[in-house]
Structure formats: C-alpha cells, structure tokens
Amino acid sequence: MPIVSIGTPLGAGCSSCGYCGPPGGRSAAETSYKKSGLIASQLSCEVYQKMIDRGWRRSGTYCYAPDLRRSCCPQYTIKLDANEFKPSRSQRKLVNRWNRYVFQQKNPKPSSKSSSSTFTLSTSIHAAEYSVDRPPAAQLFRVTLEASSFSQEKYALYERYQTQIHHDYDNTPVSFRRFLVQSPLVAENIPYPSEPPEHLPLRYGSYHQMYRLDGELIAMGVLDILPSCISSVYFMYDSRWEKFSLGKLSALREISLAKDIHDAGIATMTSLYMGFYIHSCQKMRYKGEYSPSYLVDPEEYTWHPLDTCIPLLDRYRYATFAHPERSLEGSDDPGETDFPETQVTIPDDILEDVQIIYSIQGGVVSVIPVTLSDRWKNPYARDEIMSCIVALGVDLSKEIIFRL
Ligand SMILES: [Zn+2]
Incomplete structure (x- = not known):
C-alpha cells in the first residue's frame, strides 16, 4: 500500500534573517524573509524528495520553503553529484x-x-x-x-x-x-x-x-x-x-x-544535499567547495552548475538561472515593497484533485477537494493553503492530503 502523506499548511510566514543583520544596522523588518510552511504529520520519502527538489527543508516535522524573491539573503538548494565528486x-x-x-x-x-x-x-x-x-x-x-x-x-x-x-x-x-x-x-x-x-x-x-x-x-x-x-x-x-x-x-x-x-x-x-547555499553569507559559501555542485532554479526547479550561477549571484540579489533576465537587483531590500502582490493564485478548477481531510471517524478518513471545504470560503485560510500549494506546485500538492 502506498504511504500517505499528510500535512497542515501554515501559509506565508515571516522570519528574521540569521545570515545578515544587526551589525549592519538594518532593522528587523529589512532583514526578514517570507516563507511558506507545512507541519507534516507524515511524509513518504518520495514526496519529501520532491519537496526538497523544490527548495523545501525540514526542521523536525516543520517543513518550509523560503520565498527567494522576497529574501535579503536568498537560500538556494544546493546538491553535490556524489558519483562524480573528486576530493580536493x-x-x-x-x-x-x-x-x-x-x-x-x-x-x-x-x-x-x-x-x-x-x-x-x-x-x-x-x-x-x-x-x-x-x-x-x-x-x-x-x-x-x-x-x-x-x-x-x-x-x-x-x-x-x-x-x-x-x-x-x-x-x-x-x-x-x-x-x-x-x-x-x-x-x-x-x-x-x-x-x-x-x-x-x-x-x-x-x-x-x-x-x-x-x-x-x-x-x-x-x-x-x-x-x-x-x-x-x-x-x-x-x-x-x-x-x-x-x-x-x-x-x-x-x-x-x-x-x-x-x-x-x-x-x-x-x-x-547540504541544505541551502547562501551566496550573500560568506560563512555559508563553504558548501560550494565540493564539486561538481548544482543550484536549483527558484522558478523552474531545474539544476544549474554552480560555476554558471556564481556570476549571476555576484551581480543580483535574486538570481534565476533558467531565465537570467528575470533576476533582480536591490541588495538592501527584501523586496516586499517592490512586489506589492506576489501572492500567486491558482484557479479552483485546477485544484480539484488537491484534497483535504473532511472527517476522521472510527479510523475512517474522509477527504474532499480542498476547494469544497469550509476553509476555502474564508479568505484568510484560503490564502494560507494557497501559499503552501504554490510553493509545493499543484502536482505535488495532489500527493499530500491537507489537514487543518
Ligand atoms: Zn539577510
């Protein structure tokens, strides 16, 4: 029997940045970043593999995906090819x-x-x-x-x-x-x-x-x-x-x-996978010392050799490797004001196979499409779930049963 993956979406939260910060005199608001989150009750290893390939990480059962466009220190998922690795x-x-x-x-x-x-x-x-x-x-x-x-x-x-x-x-x-x-x-x-x-x-x-x-x-x-x-x-x-x-x-x-x-x-x-590569943080660049390494593109989720990413990371605060022309400058600004409405929404009909737990009774779990749930009628709750679905992508969201 396939393993069922279940999690509670948390919506976009704000965290203070631990990589730059007070010494430079920036206010907390300027050194924060946005992220989507999910408290996972259980995940199959295959689903979690797909999550980390889209920029997610976990801390215990709390899973999160930073929004790189709106981060002072964008965190790119880095992977090293273990079979091609040659120690220095x-x-x-x-x-x-x-x-x-x-x-x-x-x-x-x-x-x-x-x-x-x-x-x-x-x-x-x-x-x-x-x-x-x-x-x-x-x-x-x-x-x-x-x-x-x-x-x-x-x-x-x-x-x-x-x-x-x-x-x-x-x-x-x-x-x-x-x-x-x-x-x-x-x-x-x-x-x-x-x-x-x-x-x-x-x-x-x-x-x-x-x-x-x-x-x-x-x-x-x-x-x-x-x-x-x-x-x-x-x-x-x-x-x-x-x-x-x-x-x-x-x-x-x-x-x-x-x-x-x-x-x-x-x-x-x-x-x-050594976690996140943070180019703006000298202390975290050691992760690039293992070769050959690749970074995931924050929009297309394709992998790009680190060597080809570095010139873009040197030049832009936010870099996309698949579409360099979409990269953004502005190293001091987490970007919030530049993108007044970055909450992407997905039409309801595309979400009909994304499921949410409706009831658990006598060991029987009933699920319904998330768009038919009571929570979906509440704009605040809908935004929370939507933020999580956008970060997971629709296909992966279909492999996780949401619960609230
Ligand atoms: Zn920062």
Missing part, C-alpha cells in the same frame, strides 16, 4: 590527518607521497574505523547509523555543541527533540538488487550518524536518506576535536555513503 587536495589531507590521529594518537608527521596518491574516498574515509579485518588502531573509531531517536548522551553532545560553538544557551531536551529527533518521514525499504555491504542502511528515512572514539560520542550527523540523495539536516561535534574539521569530514563521509548506496545497485541515489 585539502579534503584528502583532512581525511589522512584524521586517520593518522586515530592510528597514532600523536601529532602526525607529514604524509608520505604514496598515501596521497592511493587516496580513494570510500576506502580512505573508512580506513581508521574499527574492523575485524584490520590491525587494531591506537584508538577505537566507530561510525554507525541508527534510526533517529532521543538519548541523554545525544542531548548532552547537542547542548555542549550549541553552547561552545554557537554560544546558544537556550537549549532543552524538548527543543532538541523537536528540531533533531522528530521526523515526518515514514521509513521504507531500499530496493537493493542483492544484499548490500553491512555498513549501508536498509531503509530510507531519518537517521542519526554516530561518531564514537573509544566509546565516547564525539560527533553526530542528522541525515535523511531519500530515494535520490542523502540530505544533511544537521551536524554537531565536541569542540575538543574542532581542529580536525569534523564538519568537513562528515560531508565527505556522507558523499561516500551516497556513492556506496548507488554502487550497491540503487541507480537513483546520486547526490548529497
């Missing part, structure tokens, strides 16, 4: 340096020529991990995948990471669960043609990737494993290992995971 020299050095640390437990000497010339990502990234086939390392390094769940140990790592690295002291187990444990994704079997290598996941869904050194949890990645990609949700680490750039190592490991799943017979698995 500095990326290879990071992996080798960590491997030596695990084996030697001492400050390593410069690497020999031979070790760098034999570098292959999938073997090198696993080289320092514990394995029965390998001589024991000085320290026991293990990386495991487990279904997303709460534990006190994970929360303790998260709290240390937030306070030490981000100077954010406002953390609770409840916020950790809401942000990084809860997920609307319904796990589904990955259709491997034959039994995959042991380190590969058997199901699509939301995972925690646990990095342990001598038993201690030193880092954790939050990942969604989807039909076409690994989507990186979050990564946290203990600041004692900051000098090893564990964030960059985790990206390399995630690339390697996508490639290994692909090589185990899942032809659709091609990419690592």
Whole structure:
C-alpha cells in the first residue's frame, strides 16, 4: 500500500534573517524573509524528495520553503553529484590527518607521497574505523547509523555543541527533540538488487550518524536518506576535536555513503544535499567547495552548475538561472515593497484533485477537494493553503492530503 502523506499548511510566514543583520544596522523588518510552511504529520520519502527538489527543508516535522524573491539573503538548494565528486587536495589531507590521529594518537608527521596518491574516498574515509579485518588502531573509531531517536548522551553532545560553538544557551531536551529527533518521514525499504555491504542502511528515512572514539560520542550527523540523495539536516561535534574539521569530514563521509548506496545497485541515489547555499553569507559559501555542485532554479526547479550561477549571484540579489533576465537587483531590500502582490493564485478548477481531510471517524478518513471545504470560503485560510500549494506546485500538492 502506498504511504500517505499528510500535512497542515501554515501559509506565508515571516522570519528574521540569521545570515545578515544587526551589525549592519538594518532593522528587523529589512532583514526578514517570507516563507511558506507545512507541519507534516507524515511524509513518504518520495514526496519529501520532491519537496526538497523544490527548495523545501525540514526542521523536525516543520517543513518550509523560503520565498527567494522576497529574501535579503536568498537560500538556494544546493546538491553535490556524489558519483562524480573528486576530493580536493585539502579534503584528502583532512581525511589522512584524521586517520593518522586515530592510528597514532600523536601529532602526525607529514604524509608520505604514496598515501596521497592511493587516496580513494570510500576506502580512505573508512580506513581508521574499527574492523575485524584490520590491525587494531591506537584508538577505537566507530561510525554507525541508527534510526533517529532521543538519548541523554545525544542531548548532552547537542547542548555542549550549541553552547561552545554557537554560544546558544537556550537549549532543552524538548527543543532538541523537536528540531533533531522528530521526523515526518515514514521509513521504507531500499530496493537493493542483492544484499548490500553491512555498513549501508536498509531503509530510507531519518537517521542519526554516530561518531564514537573509544566509546565516547564525539560527533553526530542528522541525515535523511531519500530515494535520490542523502540530505544533511544537521551536524554537531565536541569542540575538543574542532581542529580536525569534523564538519568537513562528515560531508565527505556522507558523499561516500551516497556513492556506496548507488554502487550497491540503487541507480537513483546520486547526490548529497547540504541544505541551502547562501551566496550573500560568506560563512555559508563553504558548501560550494565540493564539486561538481548544482543550484536549483527558484522558478523552474531545474539544476544549474554552480560555476554558471556564481556570476549571476555576484551581480543580483535574486538570481534565476533558467531565465537570467528575470533576476533582480536591490541588495538592501527584501523586496516586499517592490512586489506589492506576489501572492500567486491558482484557479479552483485546477485544484480539484488537491484534497483535504473532511472527517476522521472510527479510523475512517474522509477527504474532499480542498476547494469544497469550509476553509476555502474564508479568505484568510484560503490564502494560507494557497501559499503552501504554490510553493509545493499543484502536482505535488495532489500527493499530500491537507489537514487543518
Ligand atoms: Zn539577510
């Protein structure tokens, strides 16, 4: 039976921008951006894959799509081709340096020529991990995948990471669960043609990737494993290992995971999604250091090589790659006043297959076309639902049952 996707549309909300802001002296209104949202009760991995291909992300069960036209710091979805990825020299050095640390437990000497010339990502990234086939390392390094769940140990790592690295002291187990444990994704079997290598996941869904050194949890990645990609949700680490750039190592490991799943017979698995690429924010540009990467066009949702996007991003506040002539300047203005009415509406007859829950009784769910619901008669509620449908697109909206 196909997995049903269900969510509550939130309508266009306004968020303050976390990428530019107070130091430049701008007011909160000037550094805000619009976004559409959906609280997802449950989503099939296939539907969520289609959502992120249209610029959506999730934080727990809250899914959102920024409106790039009306953002001071437009957030473009970036994907890396995991099968074509070639690690750069500095990326290879990071992996080798960590491997030596695990084996030697001492400050390593410069690497020999031979070790760098034999570098292959999938073997090198696993080289320092514990394995029965390998001589024991000085320290026991293990990386495991487990279904997303709460534990006190994970929360303790998260709290240390937030306070030490981000100077954010406002953390609770409840916020950790809401942000990084809860997920609307319904796990589904990955259709491997034959039994995959042991380190590969058997199901699509939301995972925690646990990095342990001598038993201690030193880092954790939050990942969604989807039909076409690994989507990186979050990564946290203990600041004692900051000098090893564990964030960059985790990206390399995630690339390697996508490639290994692909090589185990899942032809659709091609990419690592690292979230949003924000050209206006220097700190976020590191995501462009992995090549070959592509950005999604904010209007046509086609993919464009990052190299061809950069000149447009340098020139315009809002860039469309499929139709560069529609790009917009005006770097200081989130755009609200330039576009008095950007609320696109779609005629009712095109929406007749978009469904909303009418009633749930005795385990039976009844649905009706959204255009026949009481909410549709209320202009405010209709705007909310419409904003969500526009951001999802009509075809994808038909694959999600709305509830209010
Ligand atoms: Zn901004």
